[in-house]
Amino acid sequence: MTSTFYQNKDSFLIAVDCIIMGFRENELQILIARRPFEPLKGSWSLMGGFVNATESIDEAAERVVGELTGIDNIFLEQVRAYGELNRDLGERVVSIAYYALIDMDLFNPSLTVKNDTHWVRLTQLPKLIFDHNKMVKDTINILQRKAAVKPIGFNLLGEQFTLPTLQSLYESIYQETIDKRNFRKKLLTMDILEKLDEKDKSSSKRGAFYYQFNKNKYDQLIEQGLHFSL
Amino acid sequence: MTSTFYQNKDSFLIAVDCIIMGFRENELQILIARRPFEPLKGSWSLMGGFVNATESIDEAAERVVGELTGIDNIFLEQVRAYGELNRDLGERVVSIAYYALIDMDLFNPSLTVKNDTHWVRLTQLPKLIFDHNKMVKDTINILQRKAAVKPIGFNLLGEQFTLPTLQSLYESIYQETIDKRNFRKKLLTMDILEKLDEKDKSSSKRGAFYYQFNKNKYDQLIEQGLHFSL
DNA sequence: GCAAAAGTGTTTCAGGTACACCCATGA
DNA sequence: TCATGGGTGTACCTGAAACACTTTTGC
Numbered sequence: 001m002t003s004t005f006y007q008n009k010d011s012f013l014i015a016v017d018c019i020i021m022g023f024r025e026n027e028l029q030i031l032i033a034r035r036p037f038e039p040l041k042g043s044w045s046l047m048g049g050f051v052n053a054t055e056s057i058d059e060a061a062e063r064v065v066g067e068l069t070g071i072d073n074i075f076l077e078q079v080r081a082y083g084e085l086n087r088d089l090g091e092r093v094v095s096i097a098y099y100a101l102i103d104m105d106l107f108n109p110s111l112t113v114k115n116d117t118h119w120v121r122l123t124q125l126p127k128l129i130f131d132h133n134k135m136v137k138d139t140i141n142i143l144q145r146k147a148a149v150k151p152i153g154f155n156l157l158g159e160q161f162t163l164p165t166l167q168s169l170y171e172s173i174y175q176e177t178i179d180k181r182n183f184r185k186k187l188l189t190m191d192i193l194e195k196l197d198e199k200d201k202s203s204s205k206r207g208a209f210y211y212q213f214n215k216n217k218y219d220q221l222i223e224q225g226l227h228f229s230l
Numbered sequence: 231m232t233s234t235f236y237q238n239k240d241s242f243l244i245a246v247d248c249i250i251m252g253f254r255e256n257e258l259q260i261l262i263a264r265r266p267f268e269p270l271k272g273s274w275s276l277m278g279g280f281v282n283a284t285e286s287i288d289e290a291a292e293r294v295v296g297e298l299t300g301i302d303n304i305f306l307e308q309v310r311a312y313g314e315l316n317r318d319l320g321e322r323v324v325s326i327a328y329y330a331l332i333d334m335d336l337f338n339p340s341l342t343v344k345n346d347t348h349w350v351r352l353t354q355l356p357k358l359i360f361d362h363n364k365m366v367k368d369t370i371n372i373l374q375r376k377a378a379v380k381p382i383g384f385n386l387l388g389e390q391f392t393l394p395t396l397q398s399l400y401e402s403i404y405q406e407t408i409d410k411r412n413f414r415k416k417l418l419t420m421d422i423l424e425k426l427d428e429k430d431k432s433s434s435k436r437g438a439f440y441y442q443f444n445k446n447k448y449d450q451l452i453e454q455g456l457h458f459s460l
Numbered sequence: 461g462c463a464a465a466a467g468t469g470t471t472t473c474a475g476g477t478a479c480a481c482c483c484a485t486g487a
Numbered sequence: 488t489c490a491t492g493g494g495t496g497t498a499c500c501t502g503a504a505a506c507a508c509t510t511t512t513g514c
Contacts, residue, residue, distance in 0.1 A: 005269060005320035005321055006280065006320055006321060006323070010280070011242055011243050012242055013239050013240075014241075014244070014324060039235060051242070051324075053322065054315075056313050063363065078310055078311065080310060081308065081311040083326065085284075085286050092283065093238060094287060094324075099256045163466085163467090164466070169294060179505075179506085180467085181505095181506085182465085182503075185501095201467090203465075203511040204466065204511090204512085205463090205465075205511070205513045206466055206467085206511040206512055207465090207466080207511085207512085208466060208467090209466090393493085394492080394493070409478075409479085410495095411478095412477065412478085414497090416475095434484090434493065435484070435486045435493095436484040436486090436491080436492065437484080437485080437492095438492080438493060438494090439493090439494095461514105463513095464512095465510105466510075467508105467509080468507105468510095469507105469508105470506090471504100471506090472503100472504085473502105473504080474504095475502090475503095475504095476499100477498105477499085477501095478498090479493105479496105479497090479499105480496105482493105482494085482495085483493075485491090485492100486489105486490100487489090487490090487491105
């Protein structure tokens with residue numbers, strides 16, 4: 001489709017770069033890849049792709065994340081646009097970063113071979129190409145702000161989880177330790193978790209009860225003007 | 231410059247749209263314009279422009295805001311990228327929104343004629359083209375979140391201002407009334423304002439003392455791990 | 461029986477919120 | 488002198504933070 005409206009304007013390649021995050025072994029993990037093409041082929045890089053003319057930028061991000069994780073319906077939000085002149089060594093590319101929070105148990109490990117991707121601990125993130133480390137840093141800022149006030153952290157866990165696990169999730173988001181009693185008190189009095197009968201005995205002899213997030217109760221609280229806050 | 235790296239990729243026009251905000255008569259104001267070209271020529275629109283190949287997207291936003299306000303060194307931050315397929319009726323355009331907070335007293339009124347721009351009260355914002363109303367809404371959300379925790383509100387005022395003015399600024403950002411005594415107590419005990427000797431007598435017979443924001447003291451507080459919060 | 465993680469209450473303190481009256485001045 | 492907006496202090500209450508011991512169970 002050629003236009004009669006906007007003429008003599010410069011046009012640009014637009015990429016999406018995705019910060020795909022998971023939670024395992026009490027640490028935040030991030031999915032990165034060896035870059036499969038030049039320039040900087042073989043360097044560590046976020047998962048990315050170019051936007052096609054037939055899709056919105058949100059759809060492009062969904063496509064990239066879907067291809068690399070094999071999961072649908074992923075929590076995915078835009079971080080921001082990165083548009084410095086020489087941010088990409090190849091040529092001028094404006095990139096829109098998105099972050100995804102996934103349940104790593106749904107991730108198909110065979111995909112890591114195909115795409116040469118690797119889960120690395122956030123605390124041990126290597127140097128990435130271009131401005132990708134900045135994108136991760138911006139994402140962590142958003143995550144810290146947003147997880148404090150919206151229950152997005154649950155996207156990183158399975159349907160059911162224990163309170164010790166949930167606490168260690170928040171501890172690794174904020175990079176600080178939290179008092180166990182205060183944490184449980186706050187969450188349980190909020191009344192958005194449901195205690196199950198089963199226990200997870202994988203990390204202690206006694207076992208910890210499973211809980212699950214009750215979205216309906218959460219929505220009711222919000223309607224009443226109350227606020228989630230951690 | 232033609233590239234040998236990324237071939238057969240689609241390219242896009244990229245625009246910046248700027249939410250330029252000021253504060254006058256105890257209300258937030260926003261600068262909008264009659265669109266000077268088709269499609270939708272004559273409709274209300276945010277101030278925008280296309281990004282050139284020779285500038286970063288931040289620079290493009292600075293250029294647009296500079297041209298329209300005649301002010302340098304404006305507080306300007308990215309809102310986010312908007313990339314729906316048919317968001318622009320002309321053709322496919324990805325837009326990056328930026329918001330600017332300016333001191334309206336520095337604004338050159340003659341520029342409104344030249345650019346057919348108008349200051350309108352935020353509470354009386356008309357229907358704008360495309361997704362521009364959504365951009366404004368997203369901006370207000372960011373402003374409310376950010377003004378609560380960083381002293382960005384001062385960008386909307388001149389060097390000196392009275393406490394009643396400052397309070398009404400925050401009231402119009404949050405769209406709710408604030409108790410006068412509590413507001414003053416919080417700000418003054420924070421010790422980031424300096425009281426001047428002059429009074430502003432324009433809005434009362436008694437007159438209200440001018441204050442000014444002391445950035446050095448503010449920076450010291452932050453270094454000490456304390457936090458601004460309103 | 462012991463090591464290792466799960467679970468449980470109370471006190472203290474700071475900060476937020478509610479609230480009403482006097483002051484200065486120009487007209 | 489009066490109308491208008493500027494300026495001030497206290498009491499209460501809620502929510503955050505600090506803090507230590509008991510329970511369960513596999514080995």
